[in-house]
Amino acid sequence: MRKVAVIGVGQSVFGVRGDVTLQELAWEAVREALEDAGITQKDVDISVVGTVGTRGYELMPAQPVNDYVGMTPKGPIRVEMACATGLAALTVGYNFIASGNADVVLAIGVEKMNEVDTPTSLAVGGRAGNYLWEFHFYGTTMPAGYALYATAHMAKFGTTEEHMALVAVKNHYYGSLNPKAHFQHPVTVEEVLKSRPVAWPIKLLDSSPISDGAAAVVLASEDAARRLKVDTPVWIAGIGYANDTPILTRRPDYVGYRATRLAAEMAYKRAGIAPQDVEVANVHDAFTIAEIIAYEDLGFVKKGEGAKLIAEGQTYAGGKVAVNIDGGLKAKGHPLGATGLGMVYELTKQLREEREGKRQAPLKRYVALAHNVAGVGHVAYVVVLRR
Amino acid sequence: MRKVAVIGVGQSVFGVRGDVTLQELAWEAVREALEDAGITQKDVDISVVGTVGTRGYELMPAQPVNDYVGMTPKGPIRVEMACATGLAALTVGYNFIASGNADVVLAIGVEKMNEVDTPTSLAVGGRAGNYLWEFHFYGTTMPAGYALYATAHMAKFGTTEEHMALVAVKNHYYGSLNPKAHFQHPVTVEEVLKSRPVAWPIKLLDSSPISDGAAAVVLASEDAARRLKVDTPVWIAGIGYANDTPILTRRPDYVGYRATRLAAEMAYKRAGIAPQDVEVANVHDAFTIAEIIAYEDLGFVKKGEGAKLIAEGQTYAGGKVAVNIDGGLKAKGHPLGATGLGMVYELTKQLREEREGKRQAPLKRYVALAHNVAGVGHVAYVVVLRR
Incomplete structure (x- = not known):
C-alpha cells in the first residue's frame, strides 16, 4: 500500500x-491549502467534496463548489456522513x-x-440518524441524544455538570487564542452552569454552535510529495472507521x-501505535460530555475516568x-462537512x-x-497523523 | 495496484x-447480491451507500440503510454524485x-x-448542477438542458426526432423482455413522435421515468475472490471519471x-482497450438524444454518426x-443512486x-x-468490465 501524506x-x-456563498467559502480554504502545498489546481488529480448540504439551496453542492474553485x-465525487463527513472525505481521497x-x-x-431554517431539529439534526424512529416518533434531537449519554455517565461514574463545564472553559480558552474560531471569548464554569438548559444536563454553553465554514486538505503520495519538494510532510499513519445502529434503543x-472504540482500534492497529502515544488530538466535542x-x-484513560482527566487539566497543552487546542467544535465551531478536515488542518499545523x-x-x-463523529455515535472516524 | 472483481x-x-421503505428496497438488492456472491454480511469489510436522497424523509440515508441491511x-460512507451516484459509489469501493x-x-x-413531490424540477432535478445560475435564473430543468443538446445535434448533424424515437423503441423492446424493468411494454416510432412534448424536441416517450429502485454490487480482491471460491469473477479493468462546468453557458x-469523452479516455487507457473492443454497454440514456x-x-462511432448507428439497428444484441439491452434508463428506469450499479448488475449477467x-x-x-452521467453532462463515470 502506498504511503499518503498531508502536504497542504x-x-x-x-x-x-x-x-x-458556499462556493466562495470553499475557495477561502482551498486557496490556503493550495498555497500551503505550493501547488496549483493543475497538480491535483481528483477533488473529493465533503458536505452534508442538506436543505441548502444547492442540494448537490459538489459540482458548483468544484467548478468555482477551479x-x-x-471533481467527480461528493461524500456525506453527517457530522463525520470531513474525515469520510479524507478517507475516500486517501484510498485513491x-x-x-x-x-x-x-x-x-x-458547510453553510x-x-x-432549523438546523438543529427537523431540517438537518433530527434527520442525521434514523428519522422515522428516533426523531419523528420519539422526538430525539441531537442535544437530547447526547443528554441521554450525559445522564447515564453521571449516574454510573459520578461525572458532574461542573466536569462538563470545564471542557467548555478549556475549549473557549483556546478559541480565544484562535482568530479563525467561531467563538473567540473565554467562559467561566459559572457562566456555563448558569446558561440556558437545552436538554438537561446539556446547557447552551455545553453545545457547539451552528457554524458556517470550510477546510481543505491536500494529500499526496510519497513520490508526489518528494517531486513537489514538500518541506514537512505529515503522514497518515492509519485510518479507522465504524458505524453503530442509529436506533438508540437498541444500544x-x-x-x-x-x-x-472500533474506529480507534482499527486506526491504532494500522498505525502501529498505542493510545498513550498520542500527544495532540482533536476530538468530536459536539457537546461537552462527548x-x-x-x-x-x-483509550486516553480507562472507561469512567474521563471527568478526572479534565478536572486535573491534563488535556491542556503540556x-x-x-x-482541542484550537477550540474544538465547542468554540472553533462545527460546520459539518468542514469539521473533520478542520481537525486535520489544526493537527498538521501542530505537528509542523x-x-x-x-x-x-x-x-x-x-x-x-x-476523531470525527456522525450523529450520537452513529459513525466514527479516527485518523492517526505522524510527522 | 490490486485487481478488483465483481463477485455478486x-x-x-x-x-x-x-x-x-427505502431500507426495504435496498435489502431486495443487497440480499440478491450477497446470495449471488455466496457470502453473508460477515464477509464484507465495508459498505458504501450511493444515494442522492435529497428531500426524501431520510435526508442522511446511509445510516438507516446500512443498519437495516445488516x-x-x-457502513461509514455515503457517496452522492447526482445521477452518476451509482458508479461514483462503485469507484469509492474499488479504491478501498x-x-x-x-x-x-x-x-x-x-433511491425513492x-x-x-416534484422530482423533475425544483426539489431535485433543477438542483443537480448550479441551482442559482441555471435553474433559478434561467429555468433550465433537466429536459430543457438535454433539449439544448438535441437541437444543436439536429442542426449540425441532421439527427431527427425519428432517430431519437428509434432509441426509445429499442430500449422499450428490451424493457418488455426484462421483468425488473419499470416499463415492460414496447412502443412504436409513431407513439413516441405523438407523445406529449416536454421540452421540444424531447417528448414524454424520449424521457426516462421517475423510478424507485435499488441495486447492489459485491467487489472483492483477487485473493478474496479465490478464497470465496467465486466461479466467474468479472474484473474491473479500468475506471474513468471527469466533471464539466455546471454552468451550461460556459461550454x-x-x-x-x-x-x-475524458472519462472514456481514462477508462480505456487504464483498461488497455479501444472503444471497438466493447461488445455490450449500458449508457446513460436519461433522454433518447443522450x-x-x-x-x-x-468512441463507438465518430462524432455526428450516432443517429446512423441506431438507424441501422447496430445497437441491438448481435x-x-x-x-442498453436491459431497457436502459429509458425503460428499465432511473432511480438515481441505483442506476449506475444497475448497469453493473446487467453487464455482469451479460459477461457471465x-x-x-x-x-x-x-x-x-x-x-x-x-457509462453513468450526472446532470446534463456535468459528471461522467465510465467503467470497463472484462470476464
Missing part, C-alpha cells in the same frame, strides 16, 4: 458567514492515492449551516460509543494529551510546530489524532 | 415502489480494495424518487459531453455493440452469459462498458 492545509474563518474537470489511482488529491469540506448502554466520553473511548506560545502542544513523538 | 450483483424491480458496524484497505466491499445504490458547444450522443462520445435468448449479447472478447 487551509481553513476559512468559522462562524456565521452570510458574507459569502477543479473542473477533476493508496491504491495508485491518484497522486495528489484535494479534500474539501464546506446558517442557510437552513446496550449509554456511557460510551462503540463506533469510536469530549469526556471520547477521552475514554479513544498535559498528558492536548485536546507552526503554532505560537500557548497554542503549540509540546511534542516528542509527533503523533496526533483526529 | 443484485437489483430490485425498478418502478413506483410505494410498497417498501451492515452495522461496517485496490489500496489494500479492504478485501470485500458492498456498494449499495438506492416518488417520495419527492463551447452542445453536440457532445466533454466529461464523457444515447445517440453517448455512442459518439464513447449488432456492432449491444447497448446468464441471460437467455434475445436478452443475451453474443460475446467474443467479453468486454463490457458502463
Whole structure:
C-alpha cells in the first residue's frame, strides 16, 4: 500500500458567514491549502467534496463548489456522513492515492449551516440518524441524544455538570487564542452552569454552535510529495472507521460509543501505535460530555475516568494529551462537512510546530489524532497523523 | 495496484415502489447480491451507500440503510454524485480494495424518487448542477438542458426526432423482455413522435421515468475472490471519471459531453482497450438524444454518426455493440443512486452469459462498458468490465 501524506492545509474563518456563498467559502480554504502545498489546481488529480448540504439551496453542492474553485474537470465525487463527513472525505481521497489511482488529491469540506431554517431539529439534526424512529416518533434531537449519554455517565461514574463545564472553559480558552474560531471569548464554569438548559444536563454553553465554514486538505503520495519538494510532510499513519445502529434503543448502554472504540482500534492497529502515544488530538466535542466520553473511548484513560482527566487539566497543552487546542467544535465551531478536515488542518499545523506560545502542544513523538463523529455515535472516524 | 472483481450483483424491480421503505428496497438488492456472491454480511469489510436522497424523509440515508441491511458496524460512507451516484459509489469501493484497505466491499445504490413531490424540477432535478445560475435564473430543468443538446445535434448533424424515437423503441423492446424493468411494454416510432412534448424536441416517450429502485454490487480482491471460491469473477479493468462546468453557458458547444469523452479516455487507457473492443454497454440514456450522443462520445462511432448507428439497428444484441439491452434508463428506469450499479448488475449477467435468448449479447472478447452521467453532462463515470 502506498504511503499518503498531508502536504497542504487551509481553513476559512468559522462562524456565521452570510458574507459569502458556499462556493466562495470553499475557495477561502482551498486557496490556503493550495498555497500551503505550493501547488496549483493543475497538480491535483481528483477533488473529493465533503458536505452534508442538506436543505441548502444547492442540494448537490459538489459540482458548483468544484467548478468555482477551479477543479473542473477533476471533481467527480461528493461524500456525506453527517457530522463525520470531513474525515469520510479524507478517507475516500486517501484510498485513491493508496491504491495508485491518484497522486495528489484535494479534500474539501464546506458547510453553510446558517442557510437552513432549523438546523438543529427537523431540517438537518433530527434527520442525521434514523428519522422515522428516533426523531419523528420519539422526538430525539441531537442535544437530547447526547443528554441521554450525559445522564447515564453521571449516574454510573459520578461525572458532574461542573466536569462538563470545564471542557467548555478549556475549549473557549483556546478559541480565544484562535482568530479563525467561531467563538473567540473565554467562559467561566459559572457562566456555563448558569446558561440556558437545552436538554438537561446539556446547557447552551455545553453545545457547539451552528457554524458556517470550510477546510481543505491536500494529500499526496510519497513520490508526489518528494517531486513537489514538500518541506514537512505529515503522514497518515492509519485510518479507522465504524458505524453503530442509529436506533438508540437498541444500544446496550449509554456511557460510551462503540463506533469510536472500533474506529480507534482499527486506526491504532494500522498505525502501529498505542493510545498513550498520542500527544495532540482533536476530538468530536459536539457537546461537552462527548469530549469526556471520547477521552475514554479513544483509550486516553480507562472507561469512567474521563471527568478526572479534565478536572486535573491534563488535556491542556503540556498535559498528558492536548485536546482541542484550537477550540474544538465547542468554540472553533462545527460546520459539518468542514469539521473533520478542520481537525486535520489544526493537527498538521501542530505537528509542523507552526503554532505560537500557548497554542503549540509540546511534542516528542509527533503523533496526533483526529476523531470525527456522525450523529450520537452513529459513525466514527479516527485518523492517526505522524510527522 | 490490486485487481478488483465483481463477485455478486443484485437489483430490485425498478418502478413506483410505494410498497417498501427505502431500507426495504435496498435489502431486495443487497440480499440478491450477497446470495449471488455466496457470502453473508460477515464477509464484507465495508459498505458504501450511493444515494442522492435529497428531500426524501431520510435526508442522511446511509445510516438507516446500512443498519437495516445488516451492515452495522461496517457502513461509514455515503457517496452522492447526482445521477452518476451509482458508479461514483462503485469507484469509492474499488479504491478501498485496490489500496489494500479492504478485501470485500458492498456498494449499495438506492433511491425513492416518488417520495419527492416534484422530482423533475425544483426539489431535485433543477438542483443537480448550479441551482442559482441555471435553474433559478434561467429555468433550465433537466429536459430543457438535454433539449439544448438535441437541437444543436439536429442542426449540425441532421439527427431527427425519428432517430431519437428509434432509441426509445429499442430500449422499450428490451424493457418488455426484462421483468425488473419499470416499463415492460414496447412502443412504436409513431407513439413516441405523438407523445406529449416536454421540452421540444424531447417528448414524454424520449424521457426516462421517475423510478424507485435499488441495486447492489459485491467487489472483492483477487485473493478474496479465490478464497470465496467465486466461479466467474468479472474484473474491473479500468475506471474513468471527469466533471464539466455546471454552468451550461460556459461550454463551447452542445453536440457532445466533454466529461464523457475524458472519462472514456481514462477508462480505456487504464483498461488497455479501444472503444471497438466493447461488445455490450449500458449508457446513460436519461433522454433518447443522450444515447445517440453517448455512442459518439464513447468512441463507438465518430462524432455526428450516432443517429446512423441506431438507424441501422447496430445497437441491438448481435449488432456492432449491444447497448442498453436491459431497457436502459429509458425503460428499465432511473432511480438515481441505483442506476449506475444497475448497469453493473446487467453487464455482469451479460459477461457471465446468464441471460437467455434475445436478452443475451453474443460475446467474443467479453468486454463490457458502463457509462453513468450526472446532470446534463456535468459528471461522467465510465467503467470497463472484462470476464
